[in-house]
Amino acid sequence: MTPAALERSQSWLGQADLRPTRQRLALASLLVGDGQNRHVTAEGLHDAVLGTGDRVSLATVYNTLRAFCEAGLMQEVTVDGSRSYFDTRVDDHPHFYMEEDGSLMDAPSAEFHIQALPDVPDGYEIAKVDVVIRLRKIA
Amino acid sequence: MTPAALERSQSWLGQADLRPTRQRLALASLLVGDGQNRHVTAEGLHDAVLGTGDRVSLATVYNTLRAFCEAGLMQEVTVDGSRSYFDTRVDDHPHFYMEEDGSLMDAPSAEFHIQALPDVPDGYEIAKVDVVIRLRKIA
DNA sequence: CTATGTGCAAATCTTTTGCAGGCTA
């Protein structure tokens, strides 16, 4: 982990008053160490952290991702019934989902626009609008 | 099951060359017996069929819903990581999801419009655009 | 009769939880 990545990870955790433990720093540096947005699954992040030589249990990866979401550092994105994805970008934005390999990425939202939303039933308000654009490889 | 519901169920299965077994007819009549669209979970449909007095195993409900999807009679909708929803309406349309009780319904799509979609990465084409409008009860 | 369906129980897969021990502030 570079010094810059360490510092980013520490301040990211600090924002949410989460203690900078070894495991959290290891995960945070993979998530925000380079300042880029990431979309990960628990399994994928676990593999990635093992790849760096750090040892973090899968249960801790799950618990930590959940803690990051509760702290508002990440958000969960539902695209595939069988797995949860976690996104380091926390505003409401559309996603591309590659059906081919199950990867998820941000769709350029500048070019995306919803012209009109349907009327919401009485007594309800919109919590969030999820847009997932499923992509298929052209044969 | 009314004669009309039976006939609708039979022709629905017939469209897809699925044999009209007792279990499939029982499920189909709950899904399309009255000509309305339905959004169900496997568990919910299983409870419903038991409520009518018919006996269908939960495994068969799962297998049958999957068969209906493969046959193009229904589509799976992903809104909640922990459960699958199945929709009898098979075109691409937006949904309302009530976070409060986990129910799913069609959003009036006439009033819904996407003005511009982001550019799709080279080599890919859009398979489907999923829009889920999450609703929260106003306090 | 033969290929399809069905039911049950067991297997799978992802995610959560209980609890004993470890570590940060």
Place this chain on the structure above:
DNA sequence: TAGCCTGCAAAAGATTTGCACATAG
């Protein structure tokens, strides 16, 4: 030191599967 974290293994929940029996065409 006190409370928060972590790891492990076990639990939990949703869905799938193997296999023997049943049934539609």
